[in-house]
Amino acid sequence: MIPFDHKAFIDKVWYQARDIVSDGYDQALNHIKELLPEMKIHKYPSGMETWSWIIPPKWNLKNAYIKSSEGKILVDMQDHPLHVVSYSTPISGKISGDELRKHLHTRPQCPKAIPFEFSYYQKNWGFCVPHVEKDNFQDDEYNVLIDSSFEEGELKVGDFYIPGKTDQEYVIMSHLCHPYQAEDGISGISTVMAVAQHFRKTQNSHYSLRFLFVPESIGSIAFLSQNEHLIEKMQGCIFLEMLGHDDQLSLQKSRQGDSVLDKAAEICLEENKSPYRVGKFCEVIVNDEKIFNGPGVNIPSISLSRSKFWGRGEWPFPQYHTSFDTPDIICPKRLEEASQLTIGLVNTLNENYNPQAKVKGPIFLSRYDLWVDWRIDRELNQKQEEVFYYLHDNNKTLIDIACELQIPFPILKDWLEKFYEHGLIEKKFN
Numbered sequence: 146m147i148p149f150d151h152k153a154f155i156d157k158v159w160y161q162a163r164d165i166v167s168d169g170y171d172q173a174l175n176h177i178k179e180l181l182p183e184m185k186i187h188k189y190p191s192g193m194e195t196w197s198w199i200i201p202p203k204w205n206l207k208n209a210y211i212k213s214s215e216g217k218i219l220v221d222m223q224d225h226p227l228h229v230v231s232y233s234t235p236i237s238g239k240i241s242g243d244e245l246r247k248h249l250h251t252r253p254q255c256p257k258a259i260p261f262e263f264s265y266y267q268k269n270w271g272f273c274v275p276h277v278e279k280d281n282f283q284d285d286e287y288n289v290l291i292d293s294s295f296e297e298g299e300l301k302v303g304d305f306y307i308p309g310k311t312d313q314e315y316v317i318m319s320h321l322c323h324p325y326q327a328e329d330g331i332s333g334i335s336t337v338m339a340v341a342q343h344f345r346k347t348q349n350s351h352y353s354l355r356f357l358f359v360p361e362s363i364g365s366i367a368f369l370s371q372n373e374h375l376i377e378k379m380q381g382c383i384f385l386e387m388l389g390h391d392d393q394l395s396l397q398k399s400r401q402g403d404s405v406l407d408k409a410a411e412i413c414l415e416e417n418k419s420p421y422r423v424g425k426f427c428e429v430i431v432n433d434e435k436i437f438n439g440p441g442v443n444i445p446s447i448s449l450s451r452s453k454f455w456g457r458g459e460w461p462f463p464q465y466h467t468s469f470d471t472p473d474i475i476c477p478k479r480l481e482e483a484s485q486l487t488i489g490l491v492n493t494l495n496e497n498y499n500p501q502a503k504v505k506g507p508i509f510l511s512r513y514d515l516w517v518d519w520r521i522d523r524e525l526n527q528k529q530e531e532v533f534y535y536l537h538d539n540n541k542t543l544i545d546i547a548c549e550l551q552i553p554f555p556i557l558k559d560w561l562e563k564f565y566e567h568g569l570i571e572k573k574f575n
């Protein structure tokens with residue numbers, strides 16, 4: 146694997162106001178383009194209709210505070226920009242305490258942190274404060290300011306494409322939005338970068354690979370709606386995020402649940418030897434995979450993360466969507482593990498083919514020195530006869546056989562390679 150400096154990358158892009166259409170987001174995407182100069186940036190103007198969704202305006206925030214009626218500053222966005230709900234509408238002047246308290250957000254699960262809140266598609270405003278400070282807001286009147294503005298902007302999607310031997314492609318992606326959050330978003334982006342840099346150098350992929358950097362959900366909708374012709378070429382999508390904090394890996398399966406991509410991911414996680422969890426579609430992440438595997442698109446989409454099961458009501462990780470989601474909770478070693486795993490997954494997909502027998506009947510293994518000695522590999526010895534049946538099934542690939550017969554993929558691949566060398570099978574690639 147080509148080394149990638151996760152720490153340097155994360156330090157550079159995490160502390161930016163990466164709201165979905167914003168200057169901060171654009172700066173982060175431009176940094177990615179410096180590292181992947183061939184990357185295309187697609188631009189979708191505010192107000193544009195993409196399927197049933199409208200591209201939102203750009204949001205700017207200049208200043209914001211809450212003052213007591215005596216003029217004492219209680220909350221100041223200069224202290225931390227997360228104090229303001231992302232996409233807040235402007236407001237200024239005196240308001241009642243009751244009104245303020247309706248617009249005050251806290252996170253009891255992470256009581257000392259400022260929560261990250263947003264209201265992208267409903268016009269609203271709000272402030273975020275640590276839960277432990279909630280009781281400080283009991284006055285009857287306050288002075289508030291949110292000096293924000295909306296303007297025509299462009300939603301941007303980064304699209305780095307590496308052509309393979311076939312134009313059938315796999316998508317590897319993460320979301321670049323979420324202001325001032327490191328693990329939620331940027332850890333996934335950093336992992337996508339490491340995988341992209343690897344295949345950019347090696348240029349050895351059978352499948353074409355498309356690396357996408359998007360604002361969550363709306364970016365995927367915008368891209369797919371304007372590139373519908375690509376949908377039939379997309380064999381699968383791998384969504385990566387929340388991969389750097391201290392927890393085990395979670396595989397979220399595709400909606401299909403039994404696609405080649407699902408099976409390949411389980412093979413690679415087994416080979417990786419670390420403990421991992423497996424969840425059903427939308428049980429762990431509920432993010433862009435929901436668009437790629439969504440209604441009318443239906444590309445098998447898995448996700449790799451270290452998230453707990455959001456879809457079962459658990460918090461993905463303790464600092465999730467708060468001011469405590471910083472690079473301090475990210476360990477580059479864990480991102481390396483995730484990058485390595487994803488590269489291994491792409492390689493497994495690349496090595497996959499449909500083995501087709503060129504002869505009928507059980508194969509005379511001893512003649513070709515293919516008989517597996519039970520003293521050396523008892524398991525494969527017992528399964529070798531069963532493999533023959535799969536060689537006459539047009540729909541079964543190496544990945545299917547390895548999963549169904551529980552044979553380690555590399556062992557099956559090496560064994561069948563010898564069948565190929567002896568002219569006993571042919572390889573059909575997708």
Ligand SMILES: [Zn+2]
Nearest residue numbers: 323329330466
């Ligand atoms: Zn999030």
